[in-house]
Amino acid sequence: MATNPDRSSYFPAIEKRYEQPMSFWFAQMAEISDRKYPEQIAYLRENFGFSQAHANALVLYSRGSTTSVKYKNIDQYLAQFEATKQETVRSIFAAMKDSYPSMDVVIAWNHPFGKIGDRYIIGVSVHQKHILLGPARTEVLTELASELAPYVVNKKTFKVPVDWKVDANLMGEIVELTINS
DSSP states (O other): OOOOOOOGGGHHHHOOOOOOOOHHHHHHHHHHTTTTTHHHHHHHHHHHHHOHHHHHHHHHHHHTTBSSSOOSSHHHHHHTHHHHHHHHHHHHHHEEEEEEEEOEEEEETEEEEEETTTTTEEEEEEEESSSEESSSTHHHHHHHHHTTTEEEEESOOOOEEEOOOOOHHHHHHHHHHTTTT
């Protein structure tokens, strides 16, 4: 996760690299405020040589998004989803916390993650027709191949139904294999 999620943290680098004060860049954005996001990005890149990261920070800041942080906690993340999905995600983390009470649920990369100490265990992403689980240690997917056989397993993630009856043993094994690697 970025050390400083505030988009304004890019401003000193923008001023230094493109040799103009932020007032100049805000004036440029005001002139193209009626354009769509991709057009604004292209304008900065083509006319001033902006990197994608700098253009993105300036455009989004100018559009009112001053931080890349969308959610402060799991409740805020889950609020956008229906009750079944909320309950499944809460059950996933509860199953891990039952075996590993020291695990915290944090928001990183705008998604909930299980974390023990400074070690990420697994991230969760809710989608329309499934919930995606991404073990931080992707080797777990190979090590637990037989246990994961009922699920769709991708290169770094596996899918479970939105109404999944959480397999607490599987979730415990994922934590165990991650913290003992």
